[in-house]
Structures are given as C-alpha cells and as structure tokens.
Amino acid sequence: MTRTCRPNCIIPPHLLEKLLRSDDSEVHKAALATLLTTASLRGERTVRATFAGAAAPGNGRRTVFDCQHGRMLSLAETARSEDGPPSADESVNRAFDGLGATRDFYHDVFSRDSIDDQGMRLDGYVHFSSHYNNAFWDGRQMVFGDGDGKIFTDFTSSVDVIGHELTHGVTENTAGLAYHNQSGALNESVSDVFGSLVKQWSKKQSVDEADWLIGPEVFTPGIEADALRSMKAPGQAYDNPLFGKDPQPDHMSKYVNLPDSDNGDFGGVHINSGIPNRAFYLTATGIGGFAWESPGLIWYESLKASSAETQFQDFADTTYQKAEELFGAGSPEQLAVLTAWQGVGVQISGIPTGVARARSLAAGRNGPDGLDGRDGRDGLVGREDGLAALSKQIGALSVQVTGLAKDVTALKAGR
Template sequence: MTRNCRLNCVIPPHLLDKLLRSEDSDVHQVALDTLLTTARLRGERTVRASFAGAAAHGNGRRTIFDCQNGRLLSSAVVARPEDGPAATDQSVNRAFDGLGATYEFYRAALARDSIDDRGMRLDGYVHFSTKFNNAFWDGQQMVFGDGDGKIFTDFTGSLDVIAHELTHGVTENTAALEYHHQPGALNESVSDVFGSLVKQWALKQSAEEADWLIGSEVFTPGIDADALRSMAAPGHAYDNDLFGRDPQPDHMSKYVTLPDTEQGDHGGVHINSGIPNKAFYLTAMGIGGFAWEAPGLIWYESLKASTIDTQFQDFADTTYQKAGGLYGDGSAEQLAVLAAWQGVGIQISGVPAGVARSRTLAAGRYGVAGRDNGSLAALAKQVEALTAQVAGLARK
C-alpha cells in the first residue's frame, strides 16, 4: 500500500503567494482559485487515503484522461489508452509520453517496475480546471493544469516536472519521507534529482551537457525566469519583480528556518531542497559521464535505505556508505560524494575533517571524471595511506 500519501504540487506555495499579492486582478484571481482548488483537493486526498486499497497494477500501462476543464476527476473522459493511437490534443500526447519516459527510465536505469515496483498503472489527467497554475501527484494519479497563459504554460510541456511528480510516488513507496523540515526537503530534492535524470536520460545528455534546471518550460516567454529551480546554482533560477529572488540556499550556512505550516512551506521543503540538490549536482559533475549511472544509483539505493525522518546528515552519510559499497571504499565515486557534501557544508560522519580535505584535494587533483592509469595509481596510493591514518585514529 502507498504510504505517507499526500498532494504534492510542483509550484511552491511561496510563488503562488507572490501572485496572490499581485496588483493585476487577473493574476490575483487565478492564484486565489489555484490555492482554493488545491486546498480542496488536499482535503479530498486525505479522505481517500484513509480507505484507499493497494495501488492498481498493470505493467505500467498508461491512460490519459481529459478533464475538459472540470474539477472532478471521476467525470474525466479517456483521451488515450496505452494501446490507442496518438491524440489530436498535444497535451494528451505530451502527458502520455512523459509518463512513458519516466516509467522506462526507472525500468532501464534502476530496474524498478513502475512507481511502486510492482507494475503500478500510470493515470494522467489533463486540462484540469480552468487556468489552473499547477500540476500534482496525489498518490494515485498525475494531474495537469493548463496554466493561465500569462505566467504559466501548459504543465504537460515539462518532462522533468512530470518525472518530479511521479518520483514523489517512488518516495512514498520507499523511504516515505515525512513532508516537513529536512525530511520534506529531501523528499523534494529526490524528486528534483530524478526529474532531472529522466530528462537527461531521454536526451542522452552527460552531466556536463545537462542544464540542471527544473521546470524551465513552465513559464511563458514574457516571464524573466530560467526555471522553477536550478540544481547547479540554487538561488539563481529567477530574480524578477513578480517573484522576487529565488530563495533556495546552496549551503547549510544559509539554511532557512520556517514554520511547519502550509504558509511556511512545511518548514521550507521547496526552499531548503536546494542544499541536497547542489550536493547531487556536485557529485554528478565530480564523477562525470551520465549522471543516471553511478550518481543516480547511489542516490536511489540511499533513498531505499532511508526512513520517514531521515535528516540531511543521515542521507549524506548513507550516500557515502552506498558509494563505498557499490564502487569500493576510497573509490573515485565515493570521493566525489565526500567532496560534494563537504561543498554544501555537511561533513560525512566518521571521516575526520583533515582526512576529508585531503581526499577532496586528491579527487580534484587527479580528476575523478577524467582519470587515467597514472592518476589512478597515485590516487590509490594516497587513499591507502589516508585509510591507514583513519584506522590509526580509530584505534586511538
């Protein structure tokens, strides 16, 4: 059964709150309608979750429904089944392809059978409500708004947004990270990580080629914003009069403390996710190549090993341990993980700061991504010496 089910929306509440304060009456009204509809849906989701049975299985088969601008999912009509032809409605086709790309990524890259790893069917609903400025996963299906056409566009146009939302389902069925404070920020970060990886996998982009942006397609051309979030540069996705400056931190020294309320984004889950996002980006760039391979596998195995109340420190330690288990203690992959978390102000437990700095310097000096035989030999000797130092410190 799906655990910790909740309504996960892609647009952070602090952005909708900015729109709610807009002097433009149309922008204000659309933001108000979106917030009220989301609140109603959240209540319905809570009721449904109390008696929901096991998720429907069906080898990841997709069905896209058309809400026809209505708000009742039960009244939506089938627009494209798994075996049906392409629709004339491109929103339907984009949703269909996005669900399929996410399913195929998890199957091919991580040997996971759909959201619940048991072949859960994937249902998508397009044209939900009128000018609805959001998209969400509610524990059972993916729902897309069309956007208002002034600030936001059709949410089916962003593959990483689709994969981000579906990954909330993966998290529900693995660690079930509670949606508040650091566990909630990790929940959001994991969705950003795999949302970006699905896009990179579909485009066959290396870590160096990827844009590392989340939701770069959701804004209309008239909005001065790169995306909802930047994993490479948290805090720099946008800076404009409408939304202000992107509030995401990229280091623990900038961690934002907010109340655990709807208005406080449950302790800043969409904001503080910038810190683990940056750690993954640094890990991927440190290792090089395709980010869905070693970095993605390390993060996926760490997610499965996490629990509902896992904190940033816990997750960082787990990624370091998993990197060692998968690729060897002192491996280039493990060094990249160590350097990445150190880069965002989190020191791996049990690794003395001096040794961590030496290992980080070794990783940078010899090039984790572009290592050759000579570099490997030198790195191996240095790691061996450092390991002996750690063992000596442990004995003392």
C-alpha cells in the same frame, strides 16, 4: 477503494503568494484560485478510484484523461490509452510520453516495475480546472494544470516535472520520507534529482550537457526566469521584480527555518531542497559521464535504505556507505560523494575533518568539481597523492593518540 490524498505540487507556495500581490487582476485571480483549489485538495480526506481496478497492478500501463477544465477526476474522459493512437491534443500526448519516459527510465536503469515496483498503472489527467498554475501527484495519479497563459504555461511541457511528480510516488513506496522539515526537503530533492535524470536519460545527455534545471519550460516566454529551480546553482534560477530572488540555499550555513505549516511550506521543503540538490550535482559532476549511472544508483539505493524521518546528515552518511558498497572504499565514486557533501556543509559521520579534507583535496586534483572518472592516469595520480596525504593525516592522528595514552597512564600512576 480509497486512499489518503495529499498532493505533492511542483509549484511552491511562495511563488503563488508572490502572484497574489500582482497588479494584474487575471494573474491575481489565477494564483488565488490555484491556492484555494490546492488547499481544498489537501483538505479532502480521500480520493476514490476513477474506475474499478485503478490501483491494481497493470504492467505500468498508461492512460491519459481529459478533465475538460473540471475538477472532478471521476468525470474526466479517456483521451489516450496504452493501445490507442496518438491524440489530436498535444497536452495529452506530452503527458502520455512523459509518463512513459519516467516508467521506462526506472525500469531500464533500476529494474523497477513502475512506481510501486509492482506494475502500478500510470494515470494522468490534463486540463485540470481553469487556469490552474500547478501539477501534482496525489498518491494515485498525476494531474496537470494548463497554467494561466501569462506566467505559467501548460505543465505537461516539462518532462522533468512529470519525472519529479511520479518520483514522489517512488518515495512513498520506498523511504516514505515525511513531508516536513529536512525529511520533506529530501523528499523534494529526490524528486528533483530523478526528474532531472529522467530528462537527461531521455536525451542521452552527459553531466556536462545537462542544464540541471527543473521546469525550464513552465514559464511563458515573457517571464524572466530560467526555471523553477537550479540544481547546479540553487538560489540563481530567477531574480526578477515579479518573484524576487530565488530563495533556495546551496549550503547548510544558509538553511532557512520556516514554520511546519501550509504557509511555511511545511518547514521550507521546496526551499531547503536546494542543499541536497547541490550535493547531487557536485557528486555527478565529480564522477562525470552519465548522471543516471553511478550517482543515480547511489542515490536510488540510499533512498531505499532511508526511512520516514531521515535527515540530511543521515542521507549523506547513507550515500557514502552505499558508494563504498557499490564501488569500493576510497573509490572515485565514494570520494566524489564525500567531496560533494562537504561542499554543501554536511560532514560525513565518522570521518575526521582532517581526513575528509585530505580525501577531498585528492579528489579535487582530478577536476574543478572533483573526480572526473574519465582519465585513468589522472585518477591514478590523484589516488596516489590522496594516499600520501592520508598517510600524513593518519600518522599525525597516531601521534596524538599515543600522546593521549601516555597522559592517561601518567594520571593513573599519580592516583
């Protein structure tokens, strides 16, 4: 059986291109080799199954293979299986555990049966190539590089990286978000969201305890950088001489227009994903508690309701609608969604700006980032204040509509 190969990589091209300019020959060579290998993978037309039945449903059974620094997945040796003992190789064990954490997260939180919801088996490949500075999902399996040891470490080290990559598979089997421009940035953002949720769920962290960082473990201790990306503060994950400043925007006013090409990161999918990332963070902190519960459910149902060319505006509208379907019109959850998208410069369609502002102000009275959902009295006061503000807005709109109706009548009478 064959399948189209288009690997979704955790390391964006702009970081590797920065490393190409490094004065350190080893860093330069590792970056060049990674870019060339990734380009060749994208150019391959198909990837053959590693063994018979690889794509068949398998109750989410895990198998981790050791590439032994080779690039031919078909030559990799089995290192750990679902029924086998732990390996002496910690990379194998971390990959195995990360695959399991992601599988169990989707099953326990969303009742999803593996990546494709049909029990897809989960295959991981470690020690791919030599000094490979990336990890990717190719539509069938998860592949991990060891890093160059100077800039990047073993990519099995971050469970959110594993959750991120496997979520590309979930997206392929739901919305199928096209990997370019805004739909591609949404694709990357969804993977960041659920990658972070896998980590938070595994550690049982609340929204206040979570670090909201993607891949904080992938840099070596010698690199001044918090992580690859920050969902809480897009654009602030790193700022150093090696990589420069994190280019992610946190608002639509800062949206980065790049070519829809390999060199342009297909329209900046790893860059503009900061905008919907920030929207999810604001939603989660606006609601409070555990982010995989209400916010995660809203985003998951919205993903399933989306399509290949869904844009930021479309997705924002869908999250607002799903929040109403799941929790009720005017609920704290829906107001948190509205406030969050407003916070990144995306207005929900059909909600007049004045009304939206009144609702978000009402939500904001319950906490610095919106509704906290933890104090019933505060929430009630906020809702009452919100209703009063809404009544004023609706009254003002009614006066405007009445005035317009009179003007129209007068115009008709004058003809």
